[in-house]
Amino acid sequence: MMVPPQRIRQWSTGQDGLDKLRLDETDCPTPGQDEVLVEVHAVSLNYRDTEVAMGLYNHHKSVDHPPALVPCSDMCGVVVAVGPYSKNTSDPYKNPAFQLKEGDRVISTFAATHLTGQVQASDVANGLGGPAPGVLTQYRVFPTYNVVKVPNYLSAQEASCLPIAAMTAWMSLNCMRAQGEIIGPNETVLCQGTGGVSIAALQIAAAAGASVVITSSSDSKLERARKLGAKTLVNYNSTPDWEAFVLKATADAGADVVLEVGGAKTLRKSFDCVKFGGLIACIGYLSGKVDDDTDRTNTNLLCLKRNVTLKGILNGPRDRLEEMLRFYKEKGIKPVVDRVFKFEEGNEALKYLYSGGHFGKVVVQVKE
Ligand SMILES: NC(=O)c1ccc[n+]([C@@H]2O[C@H](COP(=O)([O-])OP(=O)(O)OC[C@H]3O[C@@H](n4cnc5c(N)ncnc54)[C@H](OP(=O)(O)O)[C@@H]3O)[C@@H](O)[C@H]2O)c1
Structure with a gap:
């Protein structure tokens, strides 16, 4: 002992x-x-x-x-x-x-x-x-x-x-499904950046057979993501309109699930490349309901535009x-x-x- x-x-x-x-x-x-x-x-x-x-x-x-x-x-x-x-x-x-x-x-x-x-x-x-x-x-x-x-x-x-x-990645991908159902093939997941949450989401989605699109500021990190199973890679610095790239890569359908970790600077782009009826998992930080000092459409209307459910994720x-x-063990x-x-x-x-x-x-x- x-x-x-x-x-x-x-x-x-x-x-x-x-x-x-x-x-x-x-x-x-x-x-x-x-x-x-x-x-x-x-x-x-x-x-x-x-x-x-x-x-x-x-x-x-x-x-x-x-x-x-x-x-x-x-x-x-x-x-x-x-x-x-x-x-x-x-x-x-x-x-x-x-x-x-x-x-x-x-x-x-x-x-x-x-x-x-x-x-x-x-x-x-x-x-x-x-x-x-x-x-x-x-x-x-x-x-x-x-x-x-x-x-x-x-x-x-x-x-x-x-x-x-x-855990946050798992909930973002699965928490809106019926008990026991998880992400699967024929779905596209958009991961933003290559930090902890996004790479876990990439691994889970790829293991479940889903197609993964990932953004990063670094081409070498994108290459590492490709080796983990990401199908579509886009550098958000050299391609600032990455949302258009994502739409094109999905034949204009958009992503079924977006792991929104960027918040203020990425959310609007996520709205433009999520599938009709898709899910934006709000993981990073969002501020307010109204865009102050601008005439930009606010978040509520953006949500309505593509009939999207906005779901906050808290672990x-x-x-x-x-x-x-159990899933990690089964898939290794x-x-x-x-x-x-x-x-x-x-x-x-x-x-x-x-x-x-x-x-x-x-x-x-x-x-x-
Ligand atoms: N709600 C929850 O339960 C929950 C749980 C965990 C984390 N979070 C939040 O989620 C966010 C990510 O957490 P984490 O632990 O995964 O962070 P992390 O490991 O520190 O990830 C940082 C990475 O995010 C990427 N990034 C930074 N700015 C970006 C942007 N504008 N667009 C796209 N990617 C960007 C960068 O990737 P590249 O270097 O590839 O560009 C950076 O390396 C944080 O805001 C954190 O507080 C929330």
């Missing part, structure tokens, strides 16, 4: 800049009722983590960050101690199916309390790495409902990429993460890890992600 150390190291942020993260020492926590202690092996980074560290993650009114915070939400680790489990309880958060044993390999879920169905403000207020303590630490206690077992075919680095990026519940893991999908940093370089890893030079995911190896 593994004995955890008394003192551990963890990164913290005062949300005052990517240059100001600190690597501190603290006591190793012990698990309480229905909790497990996890030795963190790998942490993957999300754009959100850089925003939290810079004090810019403020668009959820229910989220009130504490002054000092352990950053990051997505980890893979191993259970090294378990607390006592509740017996004969009907509390969904104490579901006996969630119970784990020492040695189980797990990933964290993002909004701990979001087990199923529609996300609520109270779930967002439980987000790991802001406002709840994050995972860029050597050991962390989790309630059993906040972690999910992962299949062995994935390395810790790969598995750490799933909770936000892949997804635990049961959909488990559904996604491995998340794309662009670069791995040492634990001591956690701050440098966040700066690298913020620079946008990556393709897929950036990971911090916490345990060598």
